[in-house]
Amino acid sequence: LENGLARTPPMGWLSWERFRCNTDCKNDPDNCISEKLFRTMTDLVISEGYAAVGYEYINVDDCWLDFSRSYNGRLQPDAKRFPRGMADLSEYIHSRGLKFGIYEDYGNFTCAGYPGILGSLELDAFTFAEWNVDFVKVDGCYSLPKDMDQGYSEFGYYLNKTGRPMVYSCSWPVYQTYAGLQPNYSAITQRCNLWRNFDDIQDSWASVESIIDYYGDNQEIIAANAAPGHWNDPDMLIIGNFGLSYEQCKVQMAIWAILAAPLLMSTDLRTIRPEYKAILQNKKIIAIDQDKLGIQGRRIYKHKGIEIWARPVTPIFENYFSYALAFVNRRTDGTPSDVAVALHEMGLLSPTGYRIQDLYEDVDYGVLSPQTKIKVKVNPTGVVILKAEVQQNLIKQNFY
Numbered sequence: 001l002e003n004g005l006a007r008t009p010p011m012g013w014l015s016w017e018r019f020r021c022n023t024d025c026k027n028d029p030d031n032c033i034s035e036k037l038f039r040t041m042t043d044l045v046i047s048e049g050y051a052a053v054g055y056e057y058i059n060v061d062d063c064w065l066d067f068s069r070s071y072n073g074r075l076q077p078d079a080k081r082f083p084r085g086m087a088d089l090s091e092y093i094h095s096r097g098l099k100f101g102i103y104e105d106y107g108n109f110t111c112a113g114y115p116g117i118l119g120s121l122e123l124d125a126f127t128f129a130e131w132n133v134d135f136v137k138v139d140g141c142y143s144l145p146k147d148m149d150q151g152y153s154e155f156g157y158y159l160n161k162t163g164r165p166m167v168y169s170c171s172w173p174v175y176q177t178y179a180g181l182q183p184n185y186s187a188i189t190q191r192c193n194l195w196r197n198f199d200d201i202q203d204s205w206a207s208v209e210s211i212i213d214y215y216g217d218n219q220e221i222i223a224a225n226a227a228p229g230h231w232n233d234p235d236m237l238i239i240g241n242f243g244l245s246y247e248q249c250k251v252q253m254a255i256w257a258i259l260a261a262p263l264l265m266s267t268d269l270r271t272i273r274p275e276y277k278a279i280l281q282n283k284k285i286i287a288i289d290q291d292k293l294g295i296q297g298r299r300i301y302k303h304k305g306i307e308i309w310a311r312p313v314t315p316i317f318e319n320y321f322s323y324a325l326a327f328v329n330r331r332t333d334g335t336p337s338d339v340a341v342a343l344h345e346m347g348l349l350s351p352t353g354y355r356i357q358d359l360y361e362d363v364d365y366g367v368l369s370p371q372t373k374i375k376v377k378v379n380p381t382g383v384v385i386l387k388a389e390v391q392q393n394l395i396k397q398n399f400y
């Protein structure tokens with residue numbers, strides 16, 4: 001969607017995967033979906049250094065609402081859990097220099113059964129603008145997938161009509177794919193700033209693997225739709241929760257960066273362990289995700305549990321890209337796997353060579369020619385991610 005927003009994949013915090021639809025503020029006041037939770041996470045995004053490395057959106061997901069609209073037909077938050085209202089929460093988030101995201105559903109109800117926008121698209125878009133919302137996620141429960149092309153487009157029209165720039169996150173394709181329809185991706189890229197293509201992420205390695213496999217197996221259809229202003233959304237980062245090992249967290253961060261994915265954390269920033277926080281705040285990997293070319297990477301090799309993923313990134317020299325290269329070991333047979341491959345076999349052909357550095361470990365491989373084999377050791381359910389920076393010196397290195 002060409003609305004001047006999401007020129008790089010959005011980064012921020014989203015409540016759903018970690019906090020779900022916990023509305024029991026009586027018995028669980030610290031973890032229920034409430035203004036207090038979002039204010040706390042806002043403060044921690046600032047104080048714990050996440051904003052400093054690029055995380056900026058604080059997004060409410062399902063279950064923020066009252067079960068009924070107000071007397072004048074407007075959406076309203078649950079008054080007990082959001083006593084000061086959404087305009088106040090928005091103001092607080094803005095006062096801390098961050099941006100505010102909200103959730104709705106193109107249907108009669110949200111997935112959790114709260115009022116949907118069907119029948120009130122224009123009013124709801126204007127309500128969000130009055131609350132100074134910066135990001136709107138629109139889900140697709142309780143509606144007919146065949147109506148979504150028109151429905152999502154219409155709501156996007158009203159969001160635009162408000163005159164307030166708002167990132168538009170659509171769940172359109174995944175519901176159409178589920179219904180056996182082929183999504184119209186040219187329409188989706190024009191109407192949405194990001195969109196979900198596949199299942200909700202759950203707190204497990206199996207879930208992350210299924211998403212990685214989906215994006216690798218369907219890259220011919222979906223990779224080319226990513227570019228500045230419109231991104232594929234493989235769903236939230238679950239780094240710091242309960243289901244992934246340290247190695248598997250490194251895989252999610254690396255592959256999401258290769259995929260030019262939105263980096264929307266869904267974890268408890270109050271209790272996250274330092275080693276997981278370090279993965280989320282890895283500036284070198286964030287720089288890959290946020291690369292200004294906005295070219296989504298692809299799986300270029302898959303054999304016997306070893307995958308290689310490559311993403312073209314800046315700097316460019318004489319029409320040769322630099323690359324992010326991720327080596328993933330899907331195996332669980334105990335020992336790390338050696339992977340040896342020549343740069344030219346991965347499409348790295350510049351005669352000036354490439355400066356290779358590991359983005360997690362402090363390892364520098366020096367400058368290698370296209371003919372040189374690079375050798376890495378990849379841990380079971382782990383990853384090695386490198387940056388291969390094309391060398392710019394005019395004198396061609398005499399590697400040969």
Ligand SMILES: OC[C@@H]1[C@H](O)[C@H](O)[C@@H](O)CN1C(=S)Nc1ccc(F)cc1
Nearest residue numbers: 016061062110111112139141171199200
């Ligand atoms: O209720 C909202 C929740 C989150 O927003 C996810 O990100 C959305 O993809 C949708 N969603 C859920 S749980 N959706 C859903 C998941 C499974 C199901 F059987 C019916 C609905």
